[in-house]
Amino acid sequence: MRTVIFDLDGTLADTSGDLIAAANTCFRGLGLGDLLDPAADAATALRGGRAMLNLGFSRIEGFGEADVDAQYPILLAAYATDIDTHTVLYPGAMEAVEKLKTDGYAVGIATNKPEGLAETLMQSLGVRDAFASLIGADTLPVRKPDPEHHFEAVRRAGGDPKRSLLVGDTATDRNTSRNAGVPSVLVTFGPGRDDVLKLDPEATIDSFAELPDVVARLIG
Template sequence: MTSIPFDIVGFDLDGTLLDTSGDLAAAVNYAIATDGRPPFAVDAIRPFVGKGAKVMLERALSASGGYDEALLARMLPILLDYYEQNLAIHSVPYPGLMAAIEGLEKAGVKLAICTNKAERFTIPLLHQIGLFERFASVVGGDTLGVAKPDPAPIHEMVKRAGGGRTIFLGDTINDIAGARNAGIPSVAVSFGFLDGAVETLGADAVIDHFDELLPLLQNWPG
């Protein structure tokens, strides 16, 4: 195997490593049903995802009749509690992920996660999917009290994984801007929870499937 010029490959979680849209949609639908609102299809909720549970709920409420702050404040804990109890009913790794992970491990590359998802959801989800042990470090959105695009969580991810040359994969502007702010290159995944054209994220490269990841990294310039 051609060597990979990175010590660490970091990943966002939702919309990058895992398609969590089914479980997030179920949580949204459970919450809005308490206000008598009809459920969304999973495909309709995907564009709401990517900037945290509160924004996801705000978008769903806006699209289903509007809301005020009191309604949002009542519904958000309902959504979060339901989601915490149903993290991995429908969530699955994206196609090609497991083969890519195995290839990276064989190449001696460490894997790491930096997500804006809170640790109370992130750690159990990774355990339930069976992926937690594959990652040298996992940093959540509340690990440091700041989240991407602030570079601090990505720096912490790198530090906890042992340090070294790092590249980061993500599907939103928070991921790509976070990597840029941290001074590391980035790869955008076009299959994630995009709210616009993937090219607008400004990543150093784009992949459409995890089958493309190892060849991309093996041929990375420099």
């Protein structure tokens, strides 16, 4: 079965506001104040918790990788407590998902967010049941850009890895698709638009309304 696998953060949903809030909780706990800006640092937020902590600590003397390691579980706990205050699905995301399903595609999620947090967020947004699979960073011994992360998401959705593609927004997603030997479609409406355009994916989309036709062109 033809299958479309979606990244979550920065692809299906803008989670940057809640991620930055969780990182700033860590910084405030150390007496450093809010080191990250929700608008200016949104692209870093979508690269994950450690990226945010590294960026924040880079702005203060005397902090390094050991502090990132110490604060990371605190960030995850803060995020789990307040996971959906600012998060929103991108316009047209679920309409595109439902159109793909109507057209005969299986759909799933492969994210480097921990599985439990991804499940909680998708349930909170009321859309978990729309996806046949959800693979998180800790679901398997490997994570993106390892191709097995994508392949397992496809298999759990009931699909054929050879007839699949990945919809994402970062170099990690692009590298995953290359490693898997499948096409990638990268979204350009997130905070990392300029970086996305440099990654040379098989296709980009400026809105989810374009996705069904692009998918049909790439995998039939």
